Amino acid sequence: MKIFAETERLILREILPTDIEGFFELDSDPEVHRYLGNTPVKSKDQIVEVINFIRQQYIDNGIGRWAIIDKATNDFIGWAGLKFVTEETNNHIEYYDLGYRLVKRYWGKGIATEAAWASLAYAFDQLEVENVYAMADCDNDGSNKILKKVGLVRVETFDLDGVPHHWYAIDRSTYNTKKLSH
Template identity: 75%
Template sequence: MKVFAETERLILREILPTDVDGMFELDSDSEVHRYLGNKPVSTKDQSMEMINFIRQQYIDNGIGRWAIIDKNTNAFIGWSGLKFVTDLTNNHKNYYDLGYRLIKRYWRQGIATEAAVASLGYAFDELNAGEVYAMADCDNEGSNKILTNIGLKFIEKFYDDGVEINWYKIEKEEFKKLKSAISYKIIH
């Protein structure tokens, strides 16, 4: 198992097949999927397909979403991290996308913010990315707030499958200037 980063409370590691129960709890919740197209999964097989898809991204692109693990309890909280997007999205292609998704009982505890900052640190410190993008449904107040709080700048709105989406970006130099109060360390 590869660990990519740690924060005070969290371990960010590769998603493993043994995470299937946590992934199912996460992605079968209709509230979690409220701003994700309202398509929650209904079987653990679907969750395993998602795990396999993410693990293939590790192989194909050297990066993919990571499991968020509570250091104290070893509980699966959700996922965060980077995805290298090769498909055209809002006139962009071949870019790093920041994302996160948490099991509902972990919402509003600063976990997504903490994991997202560590993910950005990894993007800029380890991958030497020049910029990272993110997007959120315009109506998803929580996610939009997280993105702006960690320094991403709103660029524009666009439509994806008929849904209005906010498009964000942060550049390496902007991130370095922030000197975030959330400490993280990158694991080599």
């Protein structure tokens, strides 16, 4: 099991086949999927496919989303991290996307922000990328707030499958400036 990053409260590690129960709790919740197309999963078989897909990204792209584990309880909280996107989104292709998704009972505790900072540190300090991007449904106040808090700047608004989304970016120098004030 590879650990990519640790924070005061969190371990960010590779997603494992044994994460099925926590992953199912996360992705079967309609409230979690409110701004993700309203398509919560219905079965654990779907979760097995998702986990296999992410694990294949580790092999194909050297990176993929990470499990967020609570250091105090060892519980699966959700996922966060980077994804190397190989299909075109908003006229971008082959870019690093910052994302996070938490089990609802962990919302509002600063966990997504903490995981996002750790993900950006990994992107700029370990992978040495030049830019990281992110997107959020325009109505998803929580996610938009987190992205701004960790230093991403809204570049534009675009249409994703008929839903307006904000497109965000951060470059290495902006990250380094924000890191000093973090």
